Amino acid sequence: MDGGLILKRAYVAAFFLFIFFPLGVTVLISLDPRDYVFGLPPSISFRWYQSFIENDTFVNGLTTSLIVASISMIISTSVGIFASYSITRSGKGFMKNLGTYFLSPLLVPTLVTGIALLMYLKQLGMLNSLINLVVGHTVITLPYSVRVLTAVFSTLDPSIEEAAMSLGASPLKVFSKIVLPMIRPGLMAATIFTFSESLNDYAVSIFLSDSNSYTFSVALFSYLKAVFDPSIAVASVLLMAITVVLIYAIEKTFGLDKVVGMW
Amino acid sequence: MVEEKVVVENVSKRFGRTVAVDGISFKVMKGEFLTLLGPSGCGKTTTLRLVAGFYKPDKGNIIIDGKVMNDIPVYKRNIGIVFQNYALFPHMTVFENVAFGLRMRKTPEDEVRRRVKTMLETVGLAGMEERYPRQLSGGQQQRVALARALVIEPDVLLLDEPLSNLDLKLRLQMRKEIRRIQKRLGITAIYVTHDQGEALSMSDRVAVMNQGKIIQIGSPTEIYEKPVDSFVADFIGEANLIDGRVEMVEGERVGVRVGDTLLETTADHLRLKKGDEVFVVARPERIRPSREGIEAVVEDAEFLGQVRRYYLRLTGLDATIKMDLVNYVGEEINVGQKIRLNLGRFAVVKKDGG
Amino acid sequence: MFIIFLEIFNLVPSIELLLRRYAVYLLVIPGGVFLALFFLAPLSYIFVVSFYEYVGLKPGYIGGMKPGFVLDNYIQFFSEPVFLNYLWITVRIALVCMALTLVIAYPVAYLIARARIGRWVLALVMVSFLIHPLVRVYAWEIVLSEFGPVNTILEMLRLPKISLIGTEPAIILGLLHFLIPYAVLTLIGPIRRVDPSIEEAAMSLGASPLTTFFKITLPLTSPGLVAAALLTYSLGVTAFVTPLILGAGKVVVLTMLIFDRFTDTVNYPFGAAMVVILLIIGLVAVVLIDYLFKVIYRRRPVWTAG
Numbered sequence A: 001m002d003g004g005l006i007l008k009r010a011y012v013a014a015f016f017l018f019i020f021f022p023l024g025v026t027v028l029i030s031l032d033p034r035d036y037v038f039g040l041p042p043s044i045s046f047r048w049y050q051s052f053i054e055n056d057t058f059v060n061g062l063t064t065s066l067i068v069a070s071i072s073m074i075i076s077t078s079v080g081i082f083a084s085y086s087i088t089r090s091g092k093g094f095m096k097n098l099g100t101y102f103l104s105p106l107l108v109p110t111l112v113t114g115i116a117l118l119m120y121l122k123q124l125g126m127l128n129s130l131i132n133l134v135v136g137h138t139v140i141t142l143p144y145s146v147r148v149l150t151a152v153f154s155t156l157d158p159s160i161e162e163a164a165m166s167l168g169a170s171p172l173k174v175f176s177k178i179v180l181p182m183i184r185p186g187l188m189a190a191t192i193f194t195f196s197e198s199l200n201d202y203a204v205s206i207f208l209s210d211s212n213s214y215t216f217s218v219a220l221f222s223y224l225k226a227v228f229d230p231s232i233a234v235a236s237v238l239l240m241a242i243t244v245v246l247i248y249a250i251e252k253t254f255g256l257d258k259v260v261g262m263w
Numbered sequence B: 001m002v003e004e005k006v007v008v009e010n011v012s013k014r015f016g017r018t019v020a021v022d023g024i025s026f027k028v029m030k031g032e033f034l035t036l037l038g039p040s041g042c043g044k045t046t047t048l049r050l051v052a053g054f055y056k057p058d059k060g061n062i063i064i065d066g067k068v069m070n071d072i073p074v075y076k077r078n079i080g081i082v083f084q085n086y087a088l089f090p091h092m093t094v095f096e097n098v099a100f101g102l103r104m105r106k107t108p109e110d111e112v113r114r115r116v117k118t119m120l121e122t123v124g125l126a127g128m129e130e131r132y133p134r135q136l137s138g139g140q141q142q143r144v145a146l147a148r149a150l151v152i153e154p155d156v157l158l159l160d161e162p163l164s165n166l167d168l169k170l171r172l173q174m175r176k177e178i179r180r181i182q183k184r185l186g187i188t189a190i191y192v193t194h195d196q197g198e199a200l201s202m203s204d205r206v207a208v209m210n211q212g213k214i215i216q217i218g219s220p221t222e223i224y225e226k227p228v229d230s231f232v233a234d235f236i237g238e239a240n241l242i243d244g245r246v247e248m249v250e251g252e253r254v255g256v257r258v259g260d261t262l263l264e265t266t267a268d269h270l271r272l273k274k275g276d277e278v279f280v281v282a283r284p285e286r287i288r289p290s291r292e293g294i295e296a297v298v299e300d301a302e303f304l305g306q307v308r309r310y311y312l313r314l315t316g317l318d319a320t321i322k323m324d325l326v327n328y329v330g331e332e333i334n335v336g337q338k339i340r341l342n343l344g345r346f347a348v349v350k351k352d353g354g
Numbered sequence C: 001m002f003i004i005f006l007e008i009f010n011l012v013p014s015i016e017l018l019l020r021r022y023a024v025y026l027l028v029i030p031g032g033v034f035l036a037l038f039f040l041a042p043l044s045y046i047f048v049v050s051f052y053e054y055v056g057l058k059p060g061y062i063g064g065m066k067p068g069f070v071l072d073n074y075i076q077f078f079s080e081p082v083f084l085n086y087l088w089i090t091v092r093i094a095l096v097c098m099a100l101t102l103v104i105a106y107p108v109a110y111l112i113a114r115a116r117i118g119r120w121v122l123a124l125v126m127v128s129f130l131i132h133p134l135v136r137v138y139a140w141e142i143v144l145s146e147f148g149p150v151n152t153i154l155e156m157l158r159l160p161k162i163s164l165i166g167t168e169p170a171i172i173l174g175l176l177h178f179l180i181p182y183a184v185l186t187l188i189g190p191i192r193r194v195d196p197s198i199e200e201a202a203m204s205l206g207a208s209p210l211t212t213f214f215k216i217t218l219p220l221t222s223p224g225l226v227a228a229a230l231l232t233y234s235l236g237v238t239a240f241v242t243p244l245i246l247g248a249g250k251v252v253v254l255t256m257l258i259f260d261r262f263t264d265t266v267n268y269p270f271g272a273a274m275v276v277i278l279l280i281i282g283l284v285a286v287v288l289i290d291y292l293f294k295v296i297y298r299r300r301p302v303w304t305a306g
């Protein structure tokens, strides 16, 4: 191994150290029996895990988050399928620009989207925070599903659909028997993208939550602002675990390689 | 009685400003194999897709079995299509691919099984039922595509350059296969290609297209021997186009002056008049050195395997023509030498615009 | 009546034909309408509200706003030095983050793109990119805390302790933790698209590795670099929790002011005006940076590349 290679590896390793050292520390804190930070934990304890589970705010937030993420994931991917199919298959000037239109929420910081929705929905008299959360999360996740699915559809050869049609399949049959099965991996990737995007959001959630429905992020945020509490570390560990699982799922269904640059 | 299976009646199709198909008409008889031949962009694919129903004609009618089909969508016509890239369903096995059309027609499952099996035997793929398209060679995929299109017993089989993704050897073999199967099933076929060898060797009739129009339609021999214009003459086979002028018309017999030589031939289909400016279409492989005839100087010679090709400058004319000699055993021909030529059987076409 | 019915019946086939022909276009409608209703409309609304009058918190006035068209909110923002100072801090942090991110991330992306490393490296980058923002903030809060690991290590090395929480460097560190993986992922694609044989050709023609990098690799990847720069800058400007928590109230950025006007000191019109300002400083920089790169590398602007 030459010096250059060692240097290169060391550089990449330093990058990963920078990223993962703080996360590792968080894991240690979650296992620390003490309620203050000082050096390494003297022993391992699941005390904070216990208090995390018993914490209603966290549990409620997590439940709401899972509900909101699931519903907005379903809406975003199903609406996204139709939109992306239409955009890639009609392929004319105006429709191509629609692609940009569907991606436009990505250009606006989610904090702004959240504020805008807060004012707008209040003005409309929409006060059900659970519905509002779903609406907000659908707005921010739809672009991701459109982005993944247009990429997937554009790799599909339209003559396959034409072949099916020539064999007597109506447009609906072509879609259900040919298109859907072929894009299944991409569809999985889209659902995972949108789910994880919804789970990771805090900016939109902060503005659209109230005491009836608040997401996990909002629960975490309120704790983070208040006191030092190692059960936040437990919440962090849980979120990290979810991230790892989602990435594993993408790799298994779609391949990470193809996802680079799509996010 | 021969039925008219497909009738294309004065059909036009434009895309924005491009006129892809410009008022073409032709008929395909039951069981006939018609080829649309022409250079890239001349509208072959568009014509085929109009017959298939992917496009609606701007003008004119598409008639299949006596019924106007203009407003019938693809999936309600009974048509088999073989695509250039096969367009096999990647998520289905060979069996499922071939069975797809039958299942769309709600054919009973035991009949599906029987017919798919027979069809796979016909195309020589027995035993491959459970494979996926990606596990097949190009030629095998081609056969699946063919079987899939044929198993539904379509009114017409449409093929768009189906062989262009295969290597030369397989291409030659599949030409024969497709023709054999088409004849055996007695199916009506429209075939698109820009490969004239394919067109001439497979078809009952060939329609030569250019710029959205059909220039000539006829049997391969007709097209080759009696091109209607210089485009067809030049596009089909190798051709030397030599300037000439009609000097004599007597019934079918026509006398054409080339340089100071008067050549005689028959040209019944052109309605030539004395004084018409024409091209003499001389095929390189028919030209022979001779004791009399047009005089030429050998400018260059090339060795192309079995064929020896000579470039000859015609004396008194501003033209260089090609002569191909196969297994030539006559006197040796050297560059710079002066020889006389017999053009062999040749055709005459009017100059463009004439 | 009956005749009309028949007429309609006659129309049915042509309606069916029309539907079939345009069905593929109709599919965009649900998503398109949804975004128009819940994204474009709210965004336009906030723009409108930024010109409303603030009348204080009174019943009947949501967020203390009264419809109208006044420039008060903008005038207030630009006439008070405090706000301008906060604006400058916001931009400064974003610019520093952008510069550091590009310098650090480019080599990482290059090494990952070029060395055919296994999938797990990509997976790690992906994890580092997708970690929840609040998890990062919490982690850095601990790492930088008074008795946290950084100070423990400094102590072991007999170096003076530092307390970064509540300073700009803390915020920048926290943001880099997110921005670097983001930039790495943005850059891997463009770098991969550069055929290594182009670099080899340059070297075969006598270019040193360094010259090759600056004359060949960098220009060829510049669209990706611009994209990464724009993204990191705008993410930096609009960051919220990281400055809030790691700044511990001692460093104030624009997003925190905005948040405050919509939650605690409710003043929607002024908040909306600051939102518009936030969007504009994002866009202005986007145009500027892009123009710069265009001048340097003579290529068309990124946003036209889509």
Ligand SMILES: Nc1ncnc2c1ncn2[C@@H]1O[C@H](COP(=O)(O)OP(=O)(O)OP(=O)(O)O)[C@@H](O)[C@H]1O
Binding pocket: B015, B018, B019, B020, B038, B039, B040, B041, B042, B043, B044, B045, B046, B047, B194
């Ligand atoms: N969907 C379309 N939209 C716009 N223009 C088209 C479309 N399809 C074909 N054209 C244009 O119509 C003309 C005829 O095209 P067509 O595909 O029928 O040619 P072709 O004879 O099949 O050519 P090739 O041998 O290259 O396949 C071309 O100029 C082409 O650019």
Ligand SMILES: [Mg+2]
Binding pocket: B044, B045, B046
């Ligand atoms: Mg074609």
